[in-house]
Amino acid sequence: MPxxxxxxxxxxxxxxxxxxxxxxxxxxxxxxSEHTMLxxxxxxxxxxxxxxxxxxxxxxxxxxxxxxxxxFLVAEQLRLIERRSAGIIxxxxxxxxxPALTLAALAATRSDLDPILxxxxxxxxxxxxxxxxxxxxxxxxxxRAGAVVTFGIVPSKPETGYGxxxxxxxxxxxxxxxxxxxxxxxVEKPTAKLAQDYLESGxxxxxxxxxxxxxxxxxxxxxxFRPDIAQAAASAFAGVSVDGDxxxxxxxxxxxxxxxxxxxxxxxxxxGDADGLPSAVVVPLD
Numbered sequence: 001m002p003x004x005x006x007x008x009x010x011x012x013x014x015x016x017x018x019x020x021x022x023x024x025x026x027x028x029x030x031x032x033s034e035h036t037m038l039x040x041x042x043x044x045x046x047x048x049x050x051x052x053x054x055x056x057x058x059x060x061x062x063x064x065x066x067x068x069x070x071x072f073l074v075a076e077q078l079r080l081i082e083r084r085s086a087g088i089i090x091x092x093x094x095x096x097x098x099p100a101l102t103l104a105a106l107a108a109t110r111s112d113l114d115p116i117l118x119x120x121x122x123x124x125x126x127x128x129x130x131x132x133x134x135x136x137x138x139x140x141x142x143x144r145a146g147a148v149v150t151f152g153i154v155p156s157k158p159e160t161g162y163g164x165x166x167x168x169x170x171x172x173x174x175x176x177x178x179x180x181x182x183x184x185x186x187v188e189k190p191t192a193k194l195a196q197d198y199l200e201s202g203x204x205x206x207x208x209x210x211x212x213x214x215x216x217x218x219x220x221x222x223x224x225f226r227p228d229i230a231q232a233a234a235s236a237f238a239g240v241s242v243d244g245d246x247x248x249x250x251x252x253x254x255x256x257x258x259x260x261x262x263x264x265x266x267x268x269x270x271x272g273d274a275d276g277l278p279s280a281v282v283v284p285l286d
Contacts, residue, residue: 001057001058001114001115001116001144001214002057002058002059002060002113002115002116003048003057003058003059003060003115003116003118003136003140004060004062004063004086004108004113004115004116004117004118004215005042005045005059005060005061005062005063005117005118005120006062006063006064006065006101006104006108006117006118006119006120007038007041007042007062007063007064007065007120007121007122008065008097008100008101008119008120008121008122009027009038009064009065009066009067009070009074009122010065010066010067010091010094010097010100024073025070025123026123027041027121027122027123028070028073028077031125032125035081036077037122037123037124037125038064038074038077038122039077039078039080039081040125040126041120041121041122041123041124042062042078042081042083043081044126044129044132044133045059045118045133045136047130047133048133048136048137051130051133051134051137052133052134052137052177054175055137055138055140055141055175055177057116057137057140057144060086060115061083061084061085061086062083062085062086063085063086063087063088063089063104063107063108064078064085064087064088064089064122065089065091065100065101065103065104066088066089066090066091067090067091067093067094068090068091068092068248071088071090071246074088075088075245075246084245085245086107086108087107087245087246087247088245088246088247089103089104089107089247089249090246090247090248090249091103091249091254092249092251092254092255093251093254093255094259095254095257095258095259095260096259096260096261097209097261097262098222098226098229098260098261098262098264098265098266099229099232099233099254099257099258099259099260101117101119101211101218101222101262102218102219102222102229102230102233102234103233103236103237103249104117104119104215105117105215105216105218105219105222106219106233106234106237107237107247108215109215109216109219113215114214114215114216115214115215116140116143116144116212116213116214116215117211117212117213117214117215117218118136118139118140118210118211118212119210119211119212119213119262120210121209121210124208124210128286131285131286132285134177134178135151135178135283135284135285136212137177138175138176138177138178138180138283139151139212139281139283140212141173141174141175141176142171142173142176142180142212142281142283143212143213143214144214145173146214146217146278146279147171147213147278147279147280147281148211148212148213148217148221148266148267148270148278148279148280148281149180149211149212149213149280149281149282149283150165150183150207150208150209150210150211150212150267150280150281150282150283151208151210151282151283151284151285152165152167152205152206152207152208152282152283152284152285153205153206153207153208153284153285153286154205154206154284154285154286155198155199155204155205155206157199158192158195158196158198158199159195159206160189160190160191160192160195161189162189162206162207163186163187163188163189163206163207163263164186164187164190164198164204164205164206164207165183165185165186165187165204165205165206165207165282166183166184166185166186166187166203166204167181167182167183167184167203167204167205167282167284168181168182168183168184168272169181169182170182171279171281178283178284179283179284180281180282180283181281181282181284182272182279182280182281182282183267183270183271183272183280183281183282184203184271184272185271185272186207186263186267186268186271187204205282205284207263208285209262209263211262211267217278218266221266221269221270221278222265222266225265225266225269226258226260226265226266228258229257229258229260229265232253232254232256232257232258233254233257235250235253236249236250236253236254236257237249238250239253267280
């Protein structure tokens with residue numbers, strides 16, 4: 001069961017304006033190294049299978065979901081680091097992460113494959129890449145067993161600007177090299193007092209927005225919890241046209257797709273002991 005990286009490269013360029021702007025959002029800037037954040041997202045998986053041969057999944061070329069206006073930026077930045085894509089899915093307009101992941105899952109299953117998806121925003125800075133790859137390898141083992149995995153960042157301070165994940169009891173399955181926990185719940189951005197309490201308890205992690213799960217499982221879950229998103233995305237993708245690496249959607253049909261995040265649309269339904277639903281698991285990551 002191969003590992004299909006999915007890079008979510010949306011963004012309107014507002015958070016680091018004027019350095020980052022609508023036509024050139026931060027993921028296309030070299031903010032933390034000589035490479036751009038998009039390029040670093042692709043590069044940090046290098047060595048995954050060789051470093052973790054017992055858990056090797058077979059690493060596929062990445063799928064990238066981006067705004068149609070950024071298509072040449074994405075293609076050129078991949079070319080500059082001599083990387084191929086499995087496809088660059090062009091959104092006519094932004095509809096948040098749940099529709100974007102649905103499009104990627106549809107693309108990933110076009111050839112009767114059912115890969116494990118590693119879903120990553122394009123604008124993360126991860127300094128200790130070997131630890132990240134080890135966490136990905138463990139998450140792949142858990143996802144292969146039928147669970148949905150997210151990563152929680154071990155907090156270093158009482159940060160009020162992030163959402164938090166509450167970890168529950170230890171999750172155990174054969175083949176893990178690190179720790180994993182049942183995902184007990186999500187918490188919105190807290191007050192300073194609550195953030196300090198979370199830090200002191202040791203039971204809370206920052207919500208990373210990185211997910212690992214089988215493509216078919218995501219399609220089943222989005223159909224169950226947000227059938228409106230599932231059907232609108234499927235309708236827009238059904239008429240997809242392929243132009244080289246670019247996958248173009250029907251703009252009118254995709255514009256009708258509701259907007260929602262992966263957390264709100266699906267993950268919050270899985271937290272805790274949800275009867276009859278797949279396990280939700282969190283892997284801690286520094």
